[in-house]
Structure formats: structure tokens, C-alpha cells
Amino acid sequence: MIRGVRGAITVSHNEENEIVDATEQLVKSMITENQIEAEDVSSVLISVTEELDAAFPAKALRRIKGWTYVPVMCMREIPVTGSLEKCIRIMMHVNTPQSQKEIQHIYLNEAICLRPDLREKKIEE
Template identity: 65%
Template sequence: MIRGIRGAITVEQNEAEEIVTATEILLREMIEANGVVADDVSFVLISVTDDINAAFPAQALRRIDGWTYVPVMCTREIPVPGSLPRCIRVMMTVATEKKQDEICHVYLKDAAILRPDLSLTKKTEM
């Protein structure tokens, strides 16, 4: 079965290294929390809010051993008034035997407010 794993994290500044590092932290947490291996991943879609443009957060995936061939793409979020600023969101599609309610969605830093009903929420320091 193909399932989606959602995650999100915020950054303090629109700075290249902070963007890529935060995305790497988020991806690693999503991978660990769900026992994901690269060969089971169809693709990863990463979106950012309009106030993030200093780097492609997809670079973070290439920092993870074994993930070289996983397709990844960046896009922009819809700029809804009042939405959470400086937010990076990830949708990872994976082949898994887990049921929908067994998937662990990961929301870190200020993004923990987005889906507290579904998420593994942690305040992570970088």
C-alpha cells in the first residue's frame, strides 16, 4: 500500500543553511518515526511558504546516506493570509504495510500547531 507521511518545521530566518538543516532534521525524524527505507519511497514533495527562498530545502535529502535516487521536488505553499510563516512542509509517499492510523506524522518547532491531533510533536532546537 502507498501511504503519505506528512511533516512540517519552521525556521527563524530565510537563511540557506538554516533552511537545509531544518529540513534535514525533519526528514530524519519522519524516517526514524516510521521506519522508512529509501527503496520504499515513491517521491518526496517539499513546499515552503513565500517567505522562504534562500535555498532549495530538497538539498537536505541528499545529505542522508542511501537517498540519492529518491525523487524530490520543491514547490510553494498557497499564501493564505494569516498562515504560519517560515514553514517547510514535507509529503513523503512510501510503500508500507502500516494502516493510515499507524503513520506517525511529524511537526516540529512552531509547526506543531498545524496538526496536533495527528502528530508526533516535539520542540526541536537546532
């Protein structure tokens, strides 16, 4: 079954190294928490808020051994007034036997405010 694995992280500055490093941290956390193998990934969509234009965050996946052939696309997030700034969001499509309830969606730094319901679920379990 193909499942979506979500993740988000924020950065402090619109700088290439910070954007790529934060994206790598997020992806590695998503991989670890969900036991993801590159061969099981159909595609990865990465969006950034409009003020982040110093780098393509997809560069981070090319740093990870075995992820060379995983299809990745970057795009701009919808600029909703009052939304979280300097945010990188990921939607990873993964072939997995896990149920939707078992998927661990990862929210780091200021992005934890995006899905407090998932954070509370983890604390309760």
C-alpha cells in the same frame, strides 16, 4: 500500499543553512519514526512558505546516505493570509504495510500548531 507521511517544521530565518538543516532534521525524524527505507519511497514533495527563498530544501535529502535516487520536488505553498510563516512542509509517499492510523506524522517547532489533533492522539496513546 503507498501511504503519505506528512511533516512540517519552521525556521527562524530565511538562510540557506537553516532551511537545509531544518529540512534534514524533519526528514530524519520522519524516517526514524516510521522505519522508512529510501527504496520504499516513491517521491517526496516539499513546499515552503513564500518568504523562504534562500535555498532548495531538497538539498537536505542528498545529505542522507542512500537517498540519492529518491525523486524530490520543491514548490511554494499557497500564501493564505494569516497562515504559519517560515514553514517547510513535506509529503513523503512511502510503500509500507502500516495502516494510516499507524503512520507517525511529524510536526516540529512552531509547526506543531498545524495538526494539534495528531499531537493529542499521541499523548492519549
